[in-house]
Amino acid sequence: MTGQNRPSDAAPDARDHLHGDRMGDALSDAATDPVEKAATPGTSKKRSARPSRARSGAGARRVTLAQVAEVAGVSRSAASFVLTGRTDQRISDETQARVRSAAAALGYRPDVTSQILRTGQSGTIALVSEFVASTPYANRIIGAALDQARKHDTVMFIAETLGEKDTEERLLQNLVDRRVDGFIYASMFTQAVTIPDVLRGIPLVLLNCCAPDDRVPMVIPDEVEAGRAAAQTLLQHGHGEGIHYIGGPTLDFRGGPEWGGRVGTAVHDRLAGVKQELAHAGQALAGISETDNWEPQNGREAVATILAQGRAPTALICANDRLAFGAYQALAAAGLRIPEDVSLVSFDHSDLAGWLQPSLSSIALPHEEMGALAVDLLMSEKPRTGKHAIRMTLHQGNSISAPHPS
Amino acid sequence: MTGQNRPSDAAPDARDHLHGDRMGDALSDAATDPVEKAATPGTSKKRSARPSRARSGAGARRVTLAQVAEVAGVSRSAASFVLTGRTDQRISDETQARVRSAAAALGYRPDVTSQILRTGQSGTIALVSEFVASTPYANRIIGAALDQARKHDTVMFIAETLGEKDTEERLLQNLVDRRVDGFIYASMFTQAVTIPDVLRGIPLVLLNCCAPDDRVPMVIPDEVEAGRAAAQTLLQHGHGEGIHYIGGPTLDFRGGPEWGGRVGTAVHDRLAGVKQELAHAGQALAGISETDNWEPQNGREAVATILAQGRAPTALICANDRLAFGAYQALAAAGLRIPEDVSLVSFDHSDLAGWLQPSLSSIALPHEEMGALAVDLLMSEKPRTGKHAIRMTLHQGNSISAPHPS
């Protein structure tokens, strides 16, 4: 990364470095190595002999506080007091004006690194997840969180671990080293997590995941309520005996077997809510199709199996939109119409729900709301701790009607 | 963000700059809470080799280089030389070993902020984009880039501007202030961009976008080649006269009218490649359906219109998978079978392609490859500048067959 790839060939700057690997070399023998190579690119052996002719172009300007002070004819301290707005220090209005205009004239920007070094605070937060940014399922969490951070006038970084503990450790340590002031620890799908040790002692909000520690605010979708809503809308349309559930409670995802259908997961809670609501109306599911995964293929297979077994259901509740997509395909293949022959309701309300024909009634995963709330909680002085269950709301499509009189 | 939301109820940490009684806290705390304490360890004068509470827990308070040096019985300079692996400095093997074991014993981690302040380098890169992380279209760019960065032993941050110039400016400035060593400036969809001034003078790679400046490496998909491949596969299956293109050249997206169908965009190049290949075989498109957008609805409407006009095409080339999805729906509604009656080929090879039945033949947008290459270029000493066109490869589905003998 030396420098052919510069938009400006004018000015080599201090960033020039070669990729020797300093820390790595130094400590490679220490197997237990606590001082792991902090990915510090080396300046070691042949440090570029380039004179750091420093600033020239626009990007390189580094006006220091000392320069501002000099121009304003005051001490650095005074300049600092003015620019940091310290009201407990007495600086005459006239001097304040001089400092401010000097700063403006020089285009002074405080050096963030020094500020961090001195204050221990960076004024930034980070959203750390395994796969939220790098997969197409929960991205809107990110957009909403960024948007909210902007409203709080805070810069938010996104960091992604790709699910590897080792990477996570390094990444978090690096962020902590950079004095990130607070963390949002997010998960692509709702699950239980262990709070990494590195984060202890730093403001934290869990997003779409939960931990046993009740002192941490956790933002999760209210899946039970969502399940109830799904059942309710079908009941309201007159369905009752012929409701079949696809998705099932045994889904393993990545959480390992012990995670499977535990309380607090989409897998468990959506179904639990459905059952509750039906029971409340004196009904019960006609059947449950457990699927290994929640992709269209699984939906197709499940529906095909159900249909092969005889009586077609009057309605299907699918654990997510992709399963529902598969159901659409299988129903079409069997010559059954939606919603005339079979009604469908699903969860997530992804783009897919709007793409299908007829459009799919789906209960939205409130990713936007969750992302925004997580930021609000992190930024608040005294956040309410524990679980914050966000309501999942039904987005009506055209996939539900009264049951076909059979 | 003061700190009720702490997983650790241990009181103040370095982040609460209560500089008044910090020391007191640190000491009393060392007594009561051996685990992690935030406050800066006493200004060190007397206290010699404190017990190696090592890296207990994690918020474990910063061990400084001075402490390592003291334990090892050398000066800070010597310790620094050893730990940074400066081979030009003469330190005996024995001293080196002492320093290293002291560092290990204390769980020393260099303070990144100080390193940056002194060296002007942070050992990190950043991927900045408008909507790559926050929308579900190009996420795999991120996963691949992260993965590659990890292979280079470098931490990569992700930053997202949400398309606002103002936010972008602040974000980039912030990252530059933090001495990010290099940038990948990425776009959700292929487009021309203006390189922000802040980035001048800093290693840069453009990803999925391009700029007039030839000194910058740019990674873009080879859309013309992709268009040719799409046409070619249809020609090979015997199609010729009845090929219809959906997507059109007038798509505006967000680029403004002057951007529309410009060379170097998916909008323009895919179609251009198709035309080239057909012309080469002495053929031409039977028709082009320009659509305002590239969503399923647009595909449905386009196909409905084509069918209403009379002769059904033998094959459709759709500018992306979502358009193709709409085409599937419209063809099904018209009772036409895929591929028996109409063949389909499309671009992007998103998940959707695999979900459809029959599976959709689609030419992959090489997001993984692009993300990885961008990182490689950024990390390389002397990257090849200018455009790097990445091959888009056809993923065969079951949506193409020989044309129906009409």
Add this chain to the structure above:
DNA sequence: GCTCAGTGCTAACTGCGTTTAGCGACTCCC
């Protein structure tokens, strides 16, 4: 004439790792 409070500012130190200049001790060589 002297204290006292308030005003307006500055010198000096802090954070922490990196880097330069250079010092004492020893060896080598003519």
Add this chain to the structure above:
DNA sequence: GGGAGTCGCTAAACGCAGTTAGCACTGAGC
């Protein structure tokens, strides 16, 4: 034995802003 060279290390400066202790001065009050 005197100069040069090497080895192994240290003191001190440096990067930059934030923070504390305190100084010089003015005007009021007794």
